[in-house]
Amino acid sequence: MRNKLGRTITGAAVLALTATGVATGPADASTDVGDAASAVVPDAVWTANGWPAPSADPHLPDASGNIPADQEEAPQPLIDEGVYGPDTDSASASAEPTGPAAAASVISGNGTANWAYNNLDTKWEYRTDCANFVSKALYHGGGMQMRPGGRKADNAWWQGKYGFGKSWSWTSADYLRRHVTKWRNAATVPHEYNAKVGDLVFFKWKKEKVYNHVAIVSAMVQGHARIVQHGLKNETTLHEVIDRYSHTSNPIEKVTIVRPKTRK
Amino acid sequence: MPRLKQSHTAAGWLAAAMLLTSGCAALDNSSADARGSDASYEQAYADHEPLHVVGYPSTGSLLVMQELVWDIADGKTDALRKLATSDSSESEATKTAENWIKGFGTGARGKVTGDFYDGGSERQVVVLYFHDSRQVKEFTVRLDGDAGKENWRVLMKSTDFKDAVHAPTWAPKEPGGTGSRTNNN
Incomplete structure (x- = not known):
């Protein structure tokens, strides 16, 4: 099977599904990518404090994600230990939508990947632009809609239309992972060969607190994922990224492939 | 009227002098800031192998x-x-x-x-x-x-x-x- 760009797509038909049609796994499941990532260790970062309550941030943007310039928040540390909870993946327990109406409410993986592939040379807006690039692909290509909310809130995902900035879930890989997992019913893909075009790939390095990189699956070739990203190489493979750091003292210890579902 | 004109002329020279003075000062400051910032790197560079x-x-x-x-x-x-x-x-x-x-x-x-x-x-x-x-x-x-x-x-x-x-x-x-x-x- 080939997509619009002629890239081979496999794996879509072999996604391991349970009887309910949903990929399942442990709450903090990472994706099995074979030997290269066999040194997966438990993540000691997450706490048992649970997810934070919906933000009471007074700087709420409107439905379009715009916030007044005078309500821009002062810089805050990106890492906020203690507010994270375990990845109780609600998506893993939700049912796959069916029918035309449901299909219209589902994020288009092909749309996401096609936008990303065709816009690889789009301007980097940040020095670490990976999440911003993926967010733009989800929005412009996948049809994922913005959600209003506080800049740092997990439930929010927006970019201002008049230069008022973007939510952290738009620009930070780890915040984006938490957003799609919790609020877009994203399912965790258990193995690399189960990945589909348009899936999001999150990377966590062993000695780093959180997931610090995200890319998009652009094609599946014999069960292996090709990815596009704003990173060291815009087009590469999942295994090339893993291999690059595999022998160093700070290897990639977790790769989590997720498939966000709901647009709203 | 001539006195007024003379007064205006003097004020003009004074203003120009003040502008020039502050302009020089501003140039000096900006120049010093730039040197200060760069010099710390250059000094550190020179002080080490x-x-x-x-x-x-x-x-x-x-x-x-x-x-x-x-x-x-x-x-x-x-x-x-x-x-x-x-x-x-x-x-x-x-x-x-x-x-x-x-x-x-x-x-x-x-x-x-x-x-x-x-x-x-x-x-x-x-x-x-x-x-x-x-x-x-x-x-x-x-x-x-x-x-x-x-x-x-x-x-x-x-x-x-x-x-x-x-x-x-x-x-x-x-x-x-x-x-x-x-x-x-």
């Missing part, structure tokens, strides 16, 4: 590694710990800085070569070769911070001294030995 470089550094990864070597050489624990990424606590960064100064201080004051692997767009693995002390050490540097406010920082989580001075088994004996490509290992 230049870092020999192979591989593929970016301006950011090179600068943070130069600062790291200089701070180790000078025994500046506080300055060194401030280079840490947000991955480590303050105590972890401080202990790591102390370990590196203790372990590599002598070597850092001599010739040092940095092998910058693959590329330094957002993160990079750098191996330092301390020639005088014949030590080799791997470092990870990366852009860290809120979107739009990122800076190059060093991963500092080596609170155990042995771990802090542990030589990488994968690195070639000589800098550049694998073409500064990790995939060549």
Whole structure:
């Protein structure tokens, strides 16, 4: 099977599904990518404090994600230990939508990947632009809609239309992972060969607190994922990224492939 | 009327003189600021053995590694710990800085070569070769911070001294030995 760009797509038909049609796994499941990532260790970062309550941030943007310039928040540390909870993946327990109406409410993986592939040379807006690039692909290509909310809130995902900035879930890989997992019913893909075009790939390095990189699956070739990203190489493979750091003292210890579902 | 005209002329000269004075002062200030900022880097550069470089550094990864070597050489624990990424606590960064100064201080004051692997767009693995002390050490540097406010920082989580001075088994004996490509290992 080939997509619009002629890239081979496999794996879509072999996604391991349970009887309910949903990929399942442990709450903090990472994706099995074979030997290269066999040194997966438990993540000691997450706490048992649970997810934070919906933000009471007074700087709420409107439905379009715009916030007044005078309500821009002062810089805050990106890492906020203690507010994270375990990845109780609600998506893993939700049912796959069916029918035309449901299909219209589902994020288009092909749309996401096609936008990303065709816009690889789009301007980097940040020095670490990976999440911003993926967010733009989800929005412009996948049809994922913005959600209003506080800049740092997990439930929010927006970019201002008049230069008022973007939510952290738009620009930070780890915040984006938490957003799609919790609020877009994203399912965790258990193995690399189960990945589909348009899936999001999150990377966590062993000695780093959180997931610090995200890319998009652009094609599946014999069960292996090709990815596009704003990173060291815009087009590469999942295994090339893993291999690059595999022998160093700070290897990639977790790769989590997720498939966000709901647009709203 | 002539007196008024004379008064205007005098005021004009005064204003022009004031503008010129303040203009000169502004120029002096801006010039001094610029020199001050650059001079601190240049002075630090001149005060140390230049870092020999192979591989593929970016301006950011090179600068943070130069600062790291200089701070180790000078025994500046506080300055060194401030280079840490947000991955480590303050105590972890401080202990790591102390370990590196203790372990590599002598070597850092001599010739040092940095092998910058693959590329330094957002993160990079750098191996330092301390020639005088014949030590080799791997470092990870990366852009860290809120979107739009990122800076190059060093991963500092080596609170155990042995771990802090542990030589990488994968690195070639000589800098550049694998073409500064990790995939060549």
